Amino acid sequence: MTDLSKYTKELSKFISSSENTLIISHINPDGDAIGAQLALYHYLKSRGKNVSMMSPNNIQEFLKWMDGADLINVFIRDRKKCIKLIDKADLIIMLDFNHPDRLGEAENLVTVSHAKKVVIDHHLDPGNFTDLIISDPSKCSTSELLHELISEINGVQFISRPYAEALYVGIVTDTGNFEYGSYSSNTFRIVADLLDSGIEKERILNLVYNNFSSDRIRLQGYALNKRMVVLPEYKSAYIFLTKNDLKEYNHVKGDTEGFVNLPLSIKGIYFSTMFIEKDGFVKLSFRSKGKFPTHEFASQYFSGGGHLNASGGEYYDTLDNTINYFLKVLKENIWRFEDKM
Ligand code: 5GP
Numbered sequence: 001m002t003d004l005s006k007y008t009k010e011l012s013k014f015i016s017s018s019e020n021t022l023i024i025s026h027i028n029p030d031g032d033a034i035g036a037q038l039a040l041y042h043y044l045k046s047r048g049k050n051v052s053m054m055s056p057n058n059i060q061e062f063l064k065w066m067d068g069a070d071l072i073n074v075f076i077r078d079r080k081k082c083i084k085l086i087d088k089a090d091l092i093i094m095l096d097f098n099h100p101d102r103l104g105e106a107e108n109l110v111t112v113s114h115a116k117k118v119v120i121d122h123h124l125d126p127g128n129f130t131d132l133i134i135s136d137p138s139k140c141s142t143s144e145l146l147h148e149l150i151s152e153i154n155g156v157q158f159i160s161r162p163y164a165e166a167l168y169v170g171i172v173t174d175t176g177n178f179e180y181g182s183y184s185s186n187t188f189r190i191v192a193d194l195l196d197s198g199i200e201k202e203r204i205l206n207l208v209y210n211n212f213s214s215d216r217i218r219l220q221g222y223a224l225n226k227r228m229v230v231l232p233e234y235k236s237a238y239i240f241l242t243k244n245d246l247k248e249y250n251h252v253k254g255d256t257e258g259f260v261n262l263p264l265s266i267k268g269i270y271f272s273t274m275f276i277e278k279d280g281f282v283k284l285s286f287r288s289k290g291k292f293p294t295h296e297f298a299s300q301y302f303s304g305g306g307h308l309n310a311s312g313g314e315y316y317d318t319l320d321n322t323i324n325y326f327l328k329v330l331k332e333n334i335w336r337f338e339d340k341m
């Protein structure tokens with residue numbers, strides 16, 4: 001997508017005529033989802049709009065310091081208020097996801113709402129469930145795309161302190177601090193402008209990356225030492241964590257973020273999977289380097305999706321059965337993908 005003006009005209013019209021805008025991030029919101037959500041919030045507030053925010057479930061600890069994060073209403077924690085917000089909204093802007101099942105338990109309420117609905121996102125294969133879809137998988141993050149849209153709507157680049165911090169968190173987390181993902185020279189131009197605006201890069205990095213509990217670091221050591229299985233013959237590795245493992249290390253939301261990337265630094269490993277045991281199901285994360293299409297694997301076998309190199313899904317069975325099923329489909333499919341590695 002190159003010509004943004006085609007989309008910004010309609011988006012701008014929706015925003016101008018909205019009395020109550022609701023911004024929604026996806027279930028298990030990551031730094032990009034919350035970053036983009038807060039950036040859009042701060043921009044719309046600066047225009048005097050009436051804006052609220054909602055997330056389907058809880059926000060991870062390492063994002064709670066962000067300006068405005070305490071204003072995000074969590075659907076599963078405060079249903080009554082969130083239902084009211086959905087009811088009242090005449091414009092719903094959804095960020096960093098492109099399928100309604102990423103709304104979690106709010107899915108039905110949002111999809112039947114009469115509000116104008118907009119998706120702004122950078123994942124592959126967007127679903128058709130809104131009035132306007134602004135999707136660009138070539139962007140490193142929804143935050144980057146959002147900033148371009150806002151700059152276009154605003155006439156000049158919009159930057160305020162909380163906006164710049166939120167955007168920076170979105171870009172940094174979705175690229176693993178500029179390690180992976182589809183960042184471009186354009187990303188760095190935006191980052192340069194954010195730095196010029198005076199954000200404290202070191203402070204933000206410390207809040208996002210160097211703010212873990214000792215239990216979290218020990219859990220990472222345990223996961224790599226005791227729970228990682230390397231399958232060189234399949235150029236793959238996986239990590240699994242049981243509910244008990246998480247309990248033993250006093251797990252809090254977000255603690256396992258990033259673990260799935262670690263096996264990819266092993267020579268000859270191109271595909272990494274993490275299994276996290278939940279109540280009645282298993283949450284899976286997939287990462288690859290090169291051309292292994294994790295989003296196809298996730299959507300075909302694990303009711304999920306995402307990007308080429310980073311996806312997720314879930315499987316409603318025990319951890320053991322999920323791993324066995326995974327090994328079966330991996331073995332059946334790995335050769336099909338091998339020429340792409
Ligand atoms: P993570 O592994 O960090 O949870 O997610 C990696 C990527 O996959 C993110 O872009 C996220 O949006 C996507 N993703 C994670 N879980 C799911 C899922 O259950 N369904 C879909 N469609 N995408 C997912």
Ligand code: MN
Binds near residue numbers: 032033096140
């Ligand atoms: Mn994203």
